[in-house]
Amino acid sequence: MTNEELQVLVEDLSLKYFKKPFRHIAFFNPRLRTTGGRYMLNSHNIEINKLYFAELGIDELVGIIKHELCHYHLHLEGKGYKHRDRDFRNLLKHVDAPRFCSVLPGAKKKRESRLVRAYRCSNCGLIYKRKRRIDTSKYVCGKCRGKLVEEKC
Template sequence: MNDQMLQKLVEDISLTYFNKKFKHRAYFNNRLRTTGGRYMLHSHNIDINPKYFHEYGLDEVIGIIKHELCHYHLHIEGKGYKHGDQDFKLLLKKVGAPRFCSPLSNETKARKPILIYRCRDCHQEYKRKRRVDTTRLVCGKCAGKIYLYRKG
């Protein structure tokens, strides 16, 4: 599926489920990592994550499109378009759109290594995802010096 086919699909879904035209752009965005789609408030365009099409297929993408179209139509009408708004929840239910998309497989998610720091005096361990400046920080338990013990 390419961007032109996606644009046509979004326009068709908008007419079928919302009885309203979609007058802006819809396209695949490879930079999206943690979300299935995104509605842009200023441009009114919709980005779709192509990984969901490759991993789950057309049905998942249709659900994502319905979800983003709920944001789109409610925002244009001046109603509550945010996830917590009652208007949004009601429209999701009406058109059968999912509230959340399925998670991507673990292969596509990059995991940060865990760094383990240890106190020289009391041997208290601290697990961190980011590096810590050991010259400035001390142990919270005994105020001793800490050092990088190992990368987990």
């Protein structure tokens, strides 16, 4: 999908669900990493993360666009456009837009690498749980000064 096709899709969804025209620019921003889309308060443009379309499909893209259009239309009308505002939450429900976008499959792999690691003292058996890997040649048990051994999880 190109930026021109995205622009047409956003304009169509705006008319279909909000009964109001979208008069600004919507485009794919390749620098977006942690979010599906972004509404810019100053320029009123909408930026979309293309990875969500590539990995999760058109349904996820439509949900992200509807979410950003809620920000857009409420901001232009002078109503509460932030996530915590009642106007925003009511409009999300009305147009059946998601409050949060789904997690990308690639991001799940990153999170899984941050699983809890367990280290056991070879002397007293005390178990230490850590998210980060520790250097067992540098650190010892805080209770008995014994050698730490990484446990298989």
